[in-house]
Amino acid sequence: QKRLSPPSPTKLPIIGNLHQLGSLPHRSLHKLSQKYGPVMLLHLGSKPVLIASSVDAARDIMKTHDLVWSSRPKSSMADGLFYGSKDVAFSPYGEYWRQIRSVTVLHLLSNRRVQSYRHVREEETSNMIDKIRQQCDSVIDLRDVLSCMTNNIISRANIGRTYNEGESGIAVKNLLEETLILAGTFNIGDYIPWLKWVNKIKGLDTRVKEVAKDLDAFLESVIEERLIGNKKAECSAGEAKDFLGVLLEIQDGKETGFPLQRDSLKAILLAFVAGTDSTYTVLEWTMTELLRHPRVMKKLEDEVRELGQGKTEITEDDLGNMHYLKAVTKESLRLHAPVPLLVARESMEDVKLLDYDIPAKTQVLINAWAIGRDPLLWDHPEEYMPERFLNSDIDVKGLNFELIPFGAGRRGCPGIPFAIMVNELALANLVYKFDFALPKGIKGEDLDMTECNGLAVRRKSPLLVVATPSPWSS
Numbered sequence: 001q002k003r004l005s006p007p008s009p010t011k012l013p014i015i016g017n018l019h020q021l022g023s024l025p026h027r028s029l030h031k032l033s034q035k036y037g038p039v040m041l042l043h044l045g046s047k048p049v050l051i052a053s054s055v056d057a058a059r060d061i062m063k064t065h066d067l068v069w070s071s072r073p074k075s076s077m078a079d080g081l082f083y084g085s086k087d088v089a090f091s092p093y094g095e096y097w098r099q100i101r102s103v104t105v106l107h108l109l110s111n112r113r114v115q116s117y118r119h120v121r122e123e124e125t126s127n128m129i130d131k132i133r134q135q136c137d138s139v140i141d142l143r144d145v146l147s148c149m150t151n152n153i154i155s156r157a158n159i160g161r162t163y164n165e166g167e168s169g170i171a172v173k174n175l176l177e178e179t180l181i182l183a184g185t186f187n188i189g190d191y192i193p194w195l196k197w198v199n200k201i202k203g204l205d206t207r208v209k210e211v212a213k214d215l216d217a218f219l220e221s222v223i224e225e226r227l228i229g230n231k232k233a234e235c236s237a238g239e240a241k242d243f244l245g246v247l248l249e250i251q252d253g254k255e256t257g258f259p260l261q262r263d264s265l266k267a268i269l270l271a272f273v274a275g276t277d278s279t280y281t282v283l284e285w286t287m288t289e290l291l292r293h294p295r296v297m298k299k300l301e302d303e304v305r306e307l308g309q310g311k312t313e314i315t316e317d318d319l320g321n322m323h324y325l326k327a328v329t330k331e332s333l334r335l336h337a338p339v340p341l342l343v344a345r346e347s348m349e350d351v352k353l354l355d356y357d358i359p360a361k362t363q364v365l366i367n368a369w370a371i372g373r374d375p376l377l378w379d380h381p382e383e384y385m386p387e388r389f390l391n392s393d394i395d396v397k398g399l400n401f402e403l404i405p406f407g408a409g410r411r412g413c414p415g416i417p418f419a420i421m422v423n424e425l426a427l428a429n430l431v432y433k434f435d436f437a438l439p440k441g442i443k444g445e446d447l448d449m450t451e452c453n454g455l456a457v458r459r460k461s462p463l464l465v466v467a468t469p470s471p472w473s474s
């Protein structure tokens with residue numbers, strides 16, 4: 001029987017369709033899919049890569065045939081930075097991944113554990129508010145403030161402390177930033193193996209090796225410090241055990257049934273740092289959209305200020321009733337999924353995708369960004385309209401395939417509760433405590449919405465704002 005292959009745009013010798021990715025692949029691939037259909041087959045160098053751009057295709061991959069699609073393609077960057085891809089996100093499917101995924105879901109990112117970091121989130125949100133208060137009436141780089149808050153929360157949950165100050169703290173901060181940049185860098189050698197030498201000439205391989213070495217030295221020092229009980233915590237995670245503490249406790253395997261090697265432990269910790277960028281990127285997009293849509297900003301302020309009135313700050317207990325706030329977050333994730341093509345998956349055996357026959361070892365990229373603005377699924381898809389979620393059950397948890405910023409199925413993001421809590425708490429407090437405006441001379445409708453590609457797709461330029469204390473600010 002003849003196999004039915006998905007349609008493919010014409011490819012060039014050697015590079016295949018690489019030239020068609022452009023600087024913002026989610027956009028270029030969306031355009032191509034309008035011509036070639038919701039499932040198309042591209043060749044990135046020598047690698048066949050499927051692009052899935054419809055809700056049916058996404059459901060087929062992440063639900064109907066989730067197991068077959070549960071592996072990840074090999075990535076030299078992940079190999080170089082994360083101890084041979086020993087982290088949860090890039091590890092191929094198999095016994096090892098199942099074990100570290102279950103450690104992550106049951107021990108590190110369970111609802112109970114995420115709840116235990118509540119005081120960390122509330123304290124760091126409050127520090128962020130103080131920081132903004134000190135700069136009221138001058139122009140503030142909101143991205144800087146949001147990324148610092150998110151970094152602090154994730155690093156306190158991870159290793160029990162922050163690293164922003166002092167020479168060594170700043171060096172670590174820069175090192176982690178560089179790790180994220182490298183992790184999001186396109187590696188030509190993964191697609192055209194005989195062009196690997198280009199990375200050598202560009203110095204990419206050397207840089208990855210140097211960064212990996214520095215990261216290892218940093219993580220070793222943190223672990224050793226902990227092991228000899230000499231933790232000089234700048235900000236301790238308080239009574240809640242941080243991820244490192246949990247991992248050290250279960251590493252002998254008595255509780256989990258398998259021992260955790262030191263490299264795996266370090267890789268798991270490192271991968272959580274990658275969640276930082278996506279988390280604060282959503283907040284930056286949300287504030288950008290609110291400044292472009294004063295009606296939405298006003299409605300959100302009204303809700304938060306009415307429910308929070310009289311309190312010094314909004315706590316996590318208050319968020320449950322803030323339905324508009326939740327709708328605003330979903331709407332931002334719909335239009336600005338920070339990881340628009342999710343994380344590539346790879347088929348482990350021959351499989352059908354809709355009507356097509358797909359051989360084993362094919363990669364797939366799911367265009368969550370395109371699905372989020374599909375006119376067949378959403379009214380006025382390009383408009384920022386949180387109201388669409390008010391009387392709807394659609395959620396981001398991976399059950400509704402029209403909204404999948406965190407992916408879904410076995411490889412779906414286990415950090416959803418963590419990321420959503422950080423986002424909602426920060427957003428509620430921002431609009432409770434301050435009235436935000438754009439710097440003089442800039443109108444909301446003129447705001448630059450250009451994106452820039454990286455590990456997370458964010459605004460090209462950082463969001464600059466002016467904050468004035470609201471009546472609830474003191």
Ligand code: HEM
Pocket residue numbers: 088089090101104271272274275276278279282337338339342343344345405406407408409410411412413414415416418419
């Ligand atoms: C708004 C913030 C975030 C977004 C948009 C996001 C998005 C994603 C996406 C799209 C995937 C791939 C899903 C798939 O293949 O179906 C993923 C995987 C993952 N995420 Fe997140 N993430 C966020 C925050 C976080 C945070 C805060 C953490 C940890 C504290 C985290 C930990 C992980 C891990 C460990 C994986 C790998 C799962 C696996 O391959 O088994 N994420 N995330």
